[in-house]
Amino acid sequence: MRLKDKVIFLSGGSTGIGLDCAKAYAAEGAKVVIVARHAAASADAAKSLGEGHLGFACDVSVGEQVEAAIAKTLEHFGRLDVIHNNAGIATPSKPLHETSEDEWDSLFNINLKSVFHTTRFGLEALKASKGCILNTSSLVGVMGQAIHAAYTATKGGMNTLTKSMALDYAPLGIRVNAVCPAGTWTPMLRTWCAEQPDPSSIERYLDEIHPLGYCPEGDVIADASVFLVSNEARFVTGHIMHVSGGAELGYRRPND
Ligand SMILES: NC(=O)c1ccc[n+]([C@@H]2O[C@H](COP(=O)([O-])OP(=O)(O)OC[C@H]3O[C@@H](n4cnc5c(N)ncnc54)[C@H](O)[C@@H]3O)[C@@H](O)[C@H]2O)c1
DSSP, X not given: OTTTTOEEEEETTTSHHHHHHHHHHHHTTOEEEEEESOHXXXXXXXXXXXXXXXXXXXXXXXXHHHHHHHHHHHHHHSOOOEEEEOOOOOOOXXXXXXXXXXXXXXXXXXXXXXXXXXXXXXXXXXXXXXXXXXXXXXXXXXXXXXXXXXXXXXXXXXXXXXXXXXXXXXXXXXXXXXXXESOOOSHHXXXXXXXXXXXXXXHHHHHHTSTXXXXXXXXXXXXXXXXXXXXXXXXXXXXXXXXXXXXXXXXXXXXX
8 A cells, every 4th residue: 555545636547557556556545636628537546546536627737727626635635645637649650740739739739738727726735645746757758759759749848747746856856757668558549650750560560669579558657657556666756667668778689
């Protein structure tokens, strides 16, 4: 029970990586507040964790909705220990000059401005609990990626933001870290696969980009996230943790 009675505000917890994190947090004794795009999916996800969790809709790109969601969390639980900014979108798969202004704005508002909102409205509560913030970033925010310029920019921004926030909030006793998946099988990745030029070869490609030999499910990200928000990581801040099966390491294997 590494997270016993911790209250965790988790965005994008209705599916994919977020849902796996929610399950792992609940299994470690946390009370999880799942906010995501759709009300029913959020409520169902919270219900699937057992008694005592909350799930409701909140568009994390809209400041007023985030303010109301954090107020509801505090009203219900009376405290807040962790903000996990996990909600995100990855589409479109396009080079920058083909990306529309609306697509650029959606990516930045959902993936990055959301962190601004949760921090503005959640910081006082984290100060009181000496809590922490975890951001779900991406390895491509470190490495770059073809035909995903705007998406990678949101995650590169998130990585720098994580470090700057870690410095600003260290004096308050608030840690700020990021977890970077390479590929993880989720609804988002399945949508992404369907958009690629040769969807039929993509599963093999996704296995091969990870030197450990397979594209994982969200449990590997959830396990790393439990560590980063737990007391075991009490001296870890500003860390961009790659949970990537080594995808960022050197040249490809000789048989590739
Ligand atoms: N799946 C991967 O391979 C992969 C790789 C690297 C990084 N990531 C990152 O992991 C995170 C989760 O991705 P996933 O693959 O589980 O995605 P997913 O599409 O399966 O789930 C996304 C979640 O975010 C929520 N969401 C989307 N827009 C929202 C909004 N405006 N307001 C509130 N909630 C919103 C959805 O409701 C859903 O709960 C994202 O930040 C993504 O960029 C995923």
